[in-house]
Amino acid sequence: MPEEPDAERRETVVLSVVIPMYNEEEVLPALVSRLRPVLDGLGAAHEVVAVDDGSTDRTAELLAAFRLGWPELRVVALRRNSGHQAALTAGLDRAVGSFVVSLDADLQDPPEKIPEMLALARGEGLDIVYGVRVDRSSDTGFKRWTAGVYYRLMRRLAGPSVTAQAGDFRLLSRAAVDALKALPDQQRVYRLLVPWLGFPSGQVTYERAPRVAGRTKYPLGRMIRLAVDSVTGFSAAPLRIATWLGAGAFVVCLGLLVYTLTAFALGRTVPGWTSLFTGIVFIGAVQLICVGLLGEDVGRIYTAVQNRPTDFVRHDTAALGEPAAGDAGEGAGSEARVPAPRV
Numbered sequence: 555m556p557e558e559p560d561a562e563r564r565e566t567v568v569l570s571v572v573i574p575m576y577n578e579e580e581v582l583p584a585l586v587s588r589l590r591p592v593l594d595g596l597g598a599a600h601e602v603v604a605v606d607d608g609s610t611d612r613t614a615e616l617l618a619a620f621r622l623g624w625p626e627l628r629v630v631a632l633r634r635n636s637g638h639q640a641a642l643t644a645g646l647d648r649a650v651g652s653f654v655v656s657l658d659a660d661l662q663d664p665p666e667k668i669p670e671m672l673a674l675a676r677g678e679g680l681d682i683v684y685g686v687r688v689d690r691s692s693d694t695g696f697k698r699w700t701a702g703v704y705y706r707l708m709r710r711l712a713g714p715s716v717t718a719q720a721g722d723f724r725l726l727s728r729a730a731v732d733a734l735k736a737l738p739d740q741q742r743v744y745r746l747l748v749p750w751l752g753f754p755s756g757q758v759t760y761e762r763a764p765r766v767a768g769r770t771k772y773p774l775g776r777m778i779r780l781a782v783d784s785v786t787g788f789s790a791a792p793l794r795i796a797t798w799l800g801a802g803a804f805v806v807c808l809g810l811l812v813y814t815l816t817a818f819a820l821g822r823t824v825p826g827w828t829s830l831f832t833g834i835v836f837i838g839a840v841q842l843i844c845v846g847l848l849g850e851d852v853g854r855i856y857t858a859v860q861n862r863p864t865d866f867v868r869h870d871t872a873a874l875g876e877p878a879a880g881d882a883g884e885g886a887g888s889e890a891r892v893p894a895p896r897v
Contacts (some may be wrong), residue, residue, distance in 0.1 A: 568598040569672060570651030571665075574641035575617075576607040578659045580767035582616045589657075589665045590624060596669060601872075602627045605645040608635035621871065631868040639742050642722065646731055648870060655725045656744075661766040663723035670758050671725040681730045681753035685723035689761040708746060717749060717757065724748065803840040806833070 571593065578585075593600050606614050606629060614631060621627045630648055632641060642656055653675060655668055663685055671683040722744060726734070730753050739747065749755075 566599050567601050567651045568653065569593070569596065569600040569668075570603055570649035570654045571600070571668070572603045572605065572642065572645030572649050572654060572656045573659050574605045574607055574638050574645060574656075575609060575613055575659045576635060576638075576641070577609045577611045577613060579609075579612040579616055581659055581661065581765075582613065582620070584766045585659050585661060585665075586620050586624070588661065592665050592668055593626070596672070600626055601649070601651060603645045603649050604629050605641040606631040607638070607641040608632050628870070628872045630870045633868045638722075639744065642744060643742055644867065646726075647735060648872070649731065652728050653725055654728075654731050656722050658722065662763050663721070664760055664763065667723075667758050667760050668725075674756050674758060675725055675727065678756060679754065680756045681727040682748060682751070682755035683725040684717045684720040684755060684757045686717060686720050686757045686759050687762045688759045717755075720757075721745065727753070729753070799840045799843055803837055806836060 571589070573585075575582075589602065593602070602624075604617055604627060606617060614629075617627070617629050621629060630644055632644060636644075646654060646656070653672060655671065657663060657665060657668075667685060671685070674680060675683050724744075726748070730748070730751060733751055733753070734744075734747060737747065
């Protein structure tokens with residue numbers, strides 16, 4: 555994990571806004587134009603931690619340009635694309651504010667809700683404030699349907715503490731952030747980890763807007779991967795499914811055995827391939843499903859045993875001696891501060 559920031563800096567920053575970014579050059583100007591006035595209007599010390607997740611477009615260049623006139627903008631650049639949740643982890647690990655808001659760069663979640671979240675957390679002594687989408691009409695019908703299935707499944711597997719229609723737009727207190735940093739999970743799904751903490755929480759609602767510019771970074775493949783990580787990383791349900799499939803296959807086999815013995819007793823032992831073929835295919839399919847489900851869990855155990863860091867930081871503009879984002883070269887100033895493995 556990264557070294558702890560100095561105590562004086564941590565005490566002065568009230569709010570940190572963590573924004574994972576990957577190839578967001580098209581939306582960056584609109585993001586800055588909407589986010590900066592909101593934060594300036596708070597009248598409290600703040601920082602914006604932009605995590606460049608190995609972008610291949612002009613994201614790093616634009617961040618460097620915006621940073622020249624916006625001292626509160628801090629850039630954490632990763633050496634390679636590590637994924638949204640890993641980039642979010644890198645930002646949370648390095649944010650120093652008493653409260654930390656995570657926000658996507660696409661402006662589908664409105665930054666104008668941040669003051670409301672902060673006021674709610676302060677006024678009611680909450681550690682977590684979720685941004686909950688009450689209107690997803692801007693999403694496609696398929697996206698709304700898959701999101702509904704995902705949240706229903708997660709609430710069934712992980713419990714009712716999982717807030718429906720709450721993505722990664724949330725506010726966390728320093729206590730909640732420190733608790734998350736102490737967890738050993740490597741393949742993190744914050745939509746499940748944060749509710750699991752059980753800290754006092756509240757909600758602010760908003761209408762989900764269309765993406766301002768650029769393309770979504772969560773196509774169908776990544777959505778499926780997120781669902782798989784959620785199920786295998788936060789529940790023993792896959793193992794139980796394998797057990798029930800095995801039990802079902804055993805019952806079917808018993809039924810086929812009874813049928814065979816009855817046919818033999820009645821003299822109806824005409825050889826046939828249908829029942830044999832069906833039985834073999836069914837048992838083989840169940841075995842393959844069970845092996846696949848077990849493989850997912852074994853793979854996660856293997857990943858945990860490797861204990862590899864989730865991200866490699868190329869530079870952090872807030873660290874002493876680090877260059878600004880976009881500075882050329884791989885000199886001493888751009889050497890990575892590789893986070894220690896989570897233990």
